[in-house]
Amino acid sequence: MLKKKKRTKGALFLAWLLAPLAAYAVYMVSLVLLDSFRGDGLMLHQYMFESRRQLVVQLLSDGRQALPVFYAVTLLLWVEITLLSRFNEWSGVLPALLAGTLTAFVIAALLVEMSWGAVVPSIASGLLLSLALAWAIRPSRSRG
Amino acid sequence: MNAMRHAAAAVFAGVLFGASSVHALDHVWIVGGGPYPGHSQAQIEFNVNWVIQVLNASAGARQLHVYYTDGSTTGRDVVLWQPPAESGASLQPLARVFGEQGPNGERFYSNRIPGVQGGTEAGVLRERLEKDFSEPKPGDRALLVYNGHGQRDHRDAAGNALLLWNDSRLSVREMDQLMSHIDPGVPVRFVFTQCYSGGFARLIHPQAQDTLALGQANRCGFFAESEDRESEGCSASIEVGDYRDYSTYFFAALAGRTRTGEAIGVNPDRNGDNVVSLYEAHLFALSQAHNADLPRSTSEVFLERWQPWYLRWIDTGAEPDNVYGRMAREVAKKNGLPESGPALIEKMRVRRHAMTQKMTELDEEHENLGREVKTLQKEIRKEIGLRWPEALSPYTLNFVQFLKKDLDAAQDFILSHPRYPELVTKQDRHAALVHEEISSLDRDITQLDKILRLRNLARLQGQFERHATEEERGWYQRLQSCEGQPL
Numbered sequence: 001m002l003k004k005k006k007r008t009k010g011a012l013f014l015a016w017l018l019a020p021l022a023a024y025a026v027y028m029v030s031l032v033l034l035d036s037f038r039g040d041g042l043m044l045h046q047y048m049f050e051s052r053r054q055l056v057v058q059l060l061s062d063g064r065q066a067l068p069v070f071y072a073v074t075l076l077l078w079v080e081i082t083l084l085s086r087f088n089e090w091s092g093v094l095p096a097l098l099a100g101t102l103t104a105f106v107i108a109a110l111l112v113e114m115s116w117g118a119v120v121p122s123i124a125s126g127l128l129l130s131l132a133l134a135w136a137i138r139p140s141r142s143r144g
Numbered sequence: 145m146n147a148m149r150h151a152a153a154a155v156f157a158g159v160l161f162g163a164s165s166v167h168a169l170d171h172v173w174i175v176g177g178g179p180y181p182g183h184s185q186a187q188i189e190f191n192v193n194w195v196i197q198v199l200n201a202s203a204g205a206r207q208l209h210v211y212y213t214d215g216s217t218t219g220r221d222v223v224l225w226q227p228p229a230e231s232g233a234s235l236q237p238l239a240r241v242f243g244e245q246g247p248n249g250e251r252f253y254s255n256r257i258p259g260v261q262g263g264t265e266a267g268v269l270r271e272r273l274e275k276d277f278s279e280p281k282p283g284d285r286a287l288l289v290y291n292g293h294g295q296r297d298h299r300d301a302a303g304n305a306l307l308l309w310n311d312s313r314l315s316v317r318e319m320d321q322l323m324s325h326i327d328p329g330v331p332v333r334f335v336f337t338q339c340y341s342g343g344f345a346r347l348i349h350p351q352a353q354d355t356l357a358l359g360q361a362n363r364c365g366f367f368a369e370s371e372d373r374e375s376e377g378c379s380a381s382i383e384v385g386d387y388r389d390y391s392t393y394f395f396a397a398l399a400g401r402t403r404t405g406e407a408i409g410v411n412p413d414r415n416g417d418n419v420v421s422l423y424e425a426h427l428f429a430l431s432q433a434h435n436a437d438l439p440r441s442t443s444e445v446f447l448e449r450w451q452p453w454y455l456r457w458i459d460t461g462a463e464p465d466n467v468y469g470r471m472a473r474e475v476a477k478k479n480g481l482p483e484s485g486p487a488l489i490e491k492m493r494v495r496r497h498a499m500t501q502k503m504t505e506l507d508e509e510h511e512n513l514g515r516e517v518k519t520l521q522k523e524i525r526k527e528i529g530l531r532w533p534e535a536l537s538p539y540t541l542n543f544v545q546f547l548k549k550d551l552d553a554a555q556d557f558i559l560s561h562p563r564y565p566e567l568v569t570k571q572d573r574h575a576a577l578v579h580e581e582i583s584s585l586d587r588d589i590t591q592l593d594k595i596l597r598l599r600n601l602a603r604l605q606g607q608f609e610r611h612a613t614e615e616e617r618g619w620y621q622r623l624q625s626c627e628g629q630p631l
Binding site: 034038040043045049051061069111115116118121 | 372452453454455456457458459460461462489493496500593596599600607610
């Protein structure tokens with residue numbers, strides 16, 4: 001019992017610590033892909049033909065501002081998925097993924113822009129976050 | 145009674161307006177030249193003369209302050225380059241063998257800038273500007289034009305500097321301190337055309353810091369390049385084909401004619417108010433120049449600095465219909481590319497690939513030729529050394545005696561050397577690669593960069609309109625209003 005509790009806490013801690021970082025990485029990779037295949041290819045252009053140092057400085061500076069937002073969204077999703085897990089018919093990975101998708105979509109569409117470029121990376125990172133949280137929260141059900 | 149009141153009010157307004165227009169004065173500072181004679185190219189002198197001509201021909205009361213290299217002293221502070229004759233009389237055979245064929249075409253003379261008030265050595269210039277900058281009164285306007293060289297600070301753009309006479313420097317931070325002597329009510333415009341000039345965009349922020357907020361002073365400006373790129377236009381040659389730098393196009397738009405006196409083909413007055421503002425002149429230079437510069441204005445730099453992380457890379461294929469979007473299409477069309485859409489991006493990708501490949505080939509050829517030229521020079525020099533050992537010790541009495549006694553014989557020997565024609569061909573090709581082919585290709589590649597930059601600015605402006613706060617809009621409008629003033 002104690003072992004299970006420890007494992008649950010460990011999984012949650014890991015999800016809390018790493019999931020926002022991984023989600024931000026997924027967000028950036030989605031942006032690179034969209035920029036390369038549906039946009040002007042500015043990121044690759046800057047990497048290949050302009051100042052790489054400036055690109056790195058910009059990414060680090062952006063990362064500093066973005067990560068608190070990703071941690072805040074993780075908290076929001078954790079609350080949502082925990083609440084959903086209390087209802088048997090809404091517990092599990094699929095409802096968590098749905099919650100992640102919808103939350104990410106609403107945040108991107110309302111706070112950023114209603115466009116592919118804003119919505120797709122946001123949903124991709126939302127999906128990853130909700131998957132990680134669903135995995136972390138699920139063992140807690142075995143306590144009851 | 146009412147009619148009388150109206151008449152009195154009209155007279156009073158007329159007196160006020162008249163008074164303000166009498167006292168309003170434009171203070172213009174022109175600072176130019178290189179850090180030492182060999183680096184103070186004739187093209188800079190020509191540019192400064194052109195700027196003075198344009199200013200003198202334009203309407204309005206204006207007080208010019210001109211500072212140039214060593215000032216009005218008679219020292220030879222300008223270098224002019226012309227291809228030397230291929231004859232013994234010009235010493236070109238000897239110069240070719242000793243690797244001085246380029247400098248052999250240089251001639252030095254004292255600058256011919258009218259009304260120079262002083263030199264540009266940093267200490268002296270600082271004192272003069274400090275005094276000058278306290279002169280403008282509220283209602284006046286200030287304009288600073290710099291034409292010369294610049295230096296980059298890799299750690300901080302506020303450390304970028306003007307390279308002034310006697311190898312002295314004046315950094316962005318120092319310029320900010322100097323400009324703080326100007327009354328905050330006076331709009332201060334500046335045009336910086338040197339390498340790494342974009343660093344001077346920091347002058348709009350308090351203490352030249354890397355912040356978004358604008359300082360109290362009403363400042364705005366235009367730059368030939370970003371804070372980390374070199375600019376074009378420091379040639380010692382006076383060929384008309386070398387008239388390509390930012391100031392050439394910028395002041396052509398304001399003058400309504402080119403530096404060679406021809407009418408400009410495109411109307412720079414984009415808003416149709418019959419007055420060409422500095423911003424419109426900047427847009428003209430941006431769209432019409434075929435050079436290796438990517439110019440920018442303070443309002444554009446502000447937009448780039450403003451962009452939040454969550455908007456930075458999104459929808460990079462969007463094509464808003466604003467001034468920058470239209471200019472992107474103009475530049476694309478001018479360069480024989482589709483005006484917009486995925487077809488444009490694909491064509492640009494293909495063209496860039498071909499151009500960068502060509503550039504690599506040219507760079508390789510340049511490097512190989514350099515090596516071959518050195519080998520040939522070494523071979524011929526060795527044979528000269530066996531016959532006239534004095535020739536190998538320049539800056540000595542021996543060398544002077546060699547010039548007096550054996551110069552003709554030595555040059556005849558060089559001219560009749562079986563490998564000399566090969567040396568000439570390779571050296572000429574080596575020079576042509578740098579000055580013509582590589583430069584020309586660099587300019588073509590820059591046109592692609594320009595289209596990308598204009599498209600990005602178009603999106604940025606669109607994002608700014610949708611997302612900026614009231615305070616940010618206020619700052620942007622202040623910059624636009626300052627940039628939008630005529631000369």
